[in-house]
Amino acid sequence: MTRWTSGAIGRVLFQLLVFAIFVFLLAAPSIVVYYSFSPTVALHFPPEGFTWRWYLNVLDQPRLLNGVWQSGLIAGLATILALLLGVPTAYALTRGTMRGRRTLETFFLSPLILPGLVLAIGILMFIVAIVQPLVDITLVGSLPPLLAAHLIVTVPWVIRTVMSSLNTTDVAIEEAARGLGASPLQVFWLVTLPSIKPGIVAGALFAFIVSFGNFALSLFFASGRVTTLPVAIFEYVDRFQDPTVAAISTIVIGLTMILVFLGDRFAKIWN
Amino acid sequence: MHPIRSHDVGILDNHQTLFLIAPATFVFLVLLVSPIVFLIHLSLLPSMPNASLTGPIGFNGYAELGDSYHLGILWRTIRISGITTLGCLLLGYPIALSIIRSRGWWRSAQIVFVVTPLFVSIVVRTYGWVLLLGNRGLINGLLAWVGFRDQPVRLLGTEAAVVIGLMEALLPFMVLSLSAVLSRIDSTLEEAARGLGASPIGAFLTVTLPLSLPGALAGCLLVFMVSMGSYVTPALLGGSEVRVMVTEIYTQVTTVFNWPLAAVLSLTLLAVSLAVAGLASRLIRTERARKTV
Numbered sequence: 001m002t003r004w005t006s007g008a009i010g011r012v013l014f015q016l017l018v019f020a021i022f023v024f025l026l027a028a029p030s031i032v033v034y035y036s037f038s039p040t041v042a043l044h045f046p047p048e049g050f051t052w053r054w055y056l057n058v059l060d061q062p063r064l065l066n067g068v069w070q071s072g073l074i075a076g077l078a079t080i081l082a083l084l085l086g087v088p089t090a091y092a093l094t095r096g097t098m099r100g101r102r103t104l105e106t107f108f109l110s111p112l113i114l115p116g117l118v119l120a121i122g123i124l125m126f127i128v129a130i131v132q133p134l135v136d137i138t139l140v141g142s143l144p145p146l147l148a149a150h151l152i153v154t155v156p157w158v159i160r161t162v163m164s165s166l167n168t169t170d171v172a173i174e175e176a177a178r179g180l181g182a183s184p185l186q187v188f189w190l191v192t193l194p195s196i197k198p199g200i201v202a203g204a205l206f207a208f209i210v211s212f213g214n215f216a217l218s219l220f221f222a223s224g225r226v227t228t229l230p231v232a233i234f235e236y237v238d239r240f241q242d243p244t245v246a247a248i249s250t251i252v253i254g255l256t257m258i259l260v261f262l263g264d265r266f267a268k269i270w271n
Numbered sequence: 272m273h274p275i276r277s278h279d280v281g282i283l284d285n286h287q288t289l290f291l292i293a294p295a296t297f298v299f300l301v302l303l304v305s306p307i308v309f310l311i312h313l314s315l316l317p318s319m320p321n322a323s324l325t326g327p328i329g330f331n332g333y334a335e336l337g338d339s340y341h342l343g344i345l346w347r348t349i350r351i352s353g354i355t356t357l358g359c360l361l362l363g364y365p366i367a368l369s370i371i372r373s374r375g376w377w378r379s380a381q382i383v384f385v386v387t388p389l390f391v392s393i394v395v396r397t398y399g400w401v402l403l404l405g406n407r408g409l410i411n412g413l414l415a416w417v418g419f420r421d422q423p424v425r426l427l428g429t430e431a432a433v434v435i436g437l438m439e440a441l442l443p444f445m446v447l448s449l450s451a452v453l454s455r456i457d458s459t460l461e462e463a464a465r466g467l468g469a470s471p472i473g474a475f476l477t478v479t480l481p482l483s484l485p486g487a488l489a490g491c492l493l494v495f496m497v498s499m500g501s502y503v504t505p506a507l508l509g510g511s512e513v514r515v516m517v518t519e520i521y522t523q524v525t526t527v528f529n530w531p532l533a534a535v536l537s538l539t540l541l542a543v544s545l546a547v548a549g550l551a552s553r554l555i556r557t558e559r560a561r562k563t564v
Contacts (some may be wrong), residue, residue: 117517
């Protein structure tokens with residue numbers, strides 16, 4: 001066998017391997033989309049028909065619809081708050097020279113890898129045992145604790161994305177502006193902000209999507225009145241077995257892809 | 272993933288820096304530090320079902336951690352996370368290599384394939400695995416269709432199902448860590464090895480693979496920590512048969528109401544995670560130092 005053919009066979013085998021791994025990676029979301037159009041509750045392959053009726057059934061599920069609306073509200077608020085808290089922090093950590101800022105960076109990014117459910121339990125117990133007796137209001141089951149818990153993931157996402165944007169922009173222009181007599185605020189507003197806008201858009205998008213899909217941080221704070229879509233889906237899957245959840249999930253997958261696509265159009269988020 | 276910091280400069284003085292980080296620091300002290308400090312306090316209270324949140328300080332919660340039931344759960348959690356990490360490394364490496372070595376639309380398509388699942392809620396993706404692995408799911412359906420088995424194979428409620436679900440959920444993290452480091456390796460090095468007579472596989476094994484170790488370690492760390500802390504996948508795919516730390520903590524909080532024991536288990540999970548992280552970042556640093564010498 002010549003060297004050329006063995007190389008070609010190797011390349012083909014490698015491409016097949018890559019293809020198989022992608023099939024594995026995309027199998028779960030694909031099957032959800034497939035199931036959402038299934039006319040039968042049992043999953044059949046090959047398909048036995050096509051129906052929209054589970055999409056119509058979504059409209060009869062107040063808890064799921066409530067989940068969509070409240071997840072959107074919580075993700076939106078958590079994103080706005082995360083931008084207000086995260087952008088100044090990211091700017092300070094990349095443009096200041098204070099000692100210990102590496103440690104602070106690790107501290108601010110730690111919720112991205114710490115177990116979310118454990119952080120949520122900590123917040124829950126802290127609220128129940130310390131905050132509630134202090135303010136004499138039942139907080140668990142209302143919106144504020146849920147929103148607070150979500151901040152724990154949205155703020156690090158914004159800090160991380162904006163920091164990497166700040167690290168790749170040329171700081172010489174900012175120094176020049178500073179040298180020419182602009183105040184730090186003017187430098188930020190007139191020079192830095194326009195050049196890191198894509199990073200801020202990407203950070204906001206990530207924060208929103210991560211908060212919208214987060215489960216662990218919502219589980220303990222959901223109640224009869226307050227819920228999020230992932231929690232509502234989890235509860236539904238626990239009790240019923242029909243493709244309604246697949247239908248609403250397909251809608252969410254579609255909306256997410258549109259959001260990511262738009263984000264990529266307006267701000268090159270995958271660099 | 273690892274931005275270059277060639278230009279840490281003093282646009283801001285220390286007072287301005289402190290002023291800017293103060294709000295986020297305050298929020299993190301309230302939402303991250305105080306809950307963890309409170310968990311430490313709680314873990315020292317008497318461990319019992321329906322425990323009250325007062326009582327003498329002691330270590331009986333920690334003593335309970337030492338019994339074979341809880342040690343078994345801890346060991347299973349570490350084992351599942353370890354296998355998941357290894358699986359992600361084996362599956363993630365080819366994908367990362369393929370992304371780095373392709374151009375144009377195929378490269379963009381691969382990046383989209385890898386990143387998009389990250390934005391689909393973990394609940395939805397795990398639900399997909401329930402549909403695939405269930406007794407009346409697609410895989411058992413296919414097996415019956417080809418006449419392979421008349422009895423469904425039990426896949427849900429096994430450690431294998433949990434590992435499969437976690438691997439699929441965490442593979443994107445591994446691919447992103449690996450491709451970040453692979454893209455910074457000078458491709459002329461491998462070409463030089465080829466030019467000097469090395470086979471493609473030999474050149475890869477002796478040049479690219481060792482240089483990519485820091486990225487592989489970083490990816491492994493990330494996958495290991497996130498899989499140790501995941502709840503949805505073991506809850507839906509493992510059920511009550513495959514108890515891991517987080518599902519056990521959840522049970523203690525919501526049905527047994529033994530908050531002190533839940534606190535002990537939570538802190539144990541945090542401690543193991545942090546110990547692994549410390550070890551891995553030390554390894555990554557020595558790897559990097561060795562490379563630069």
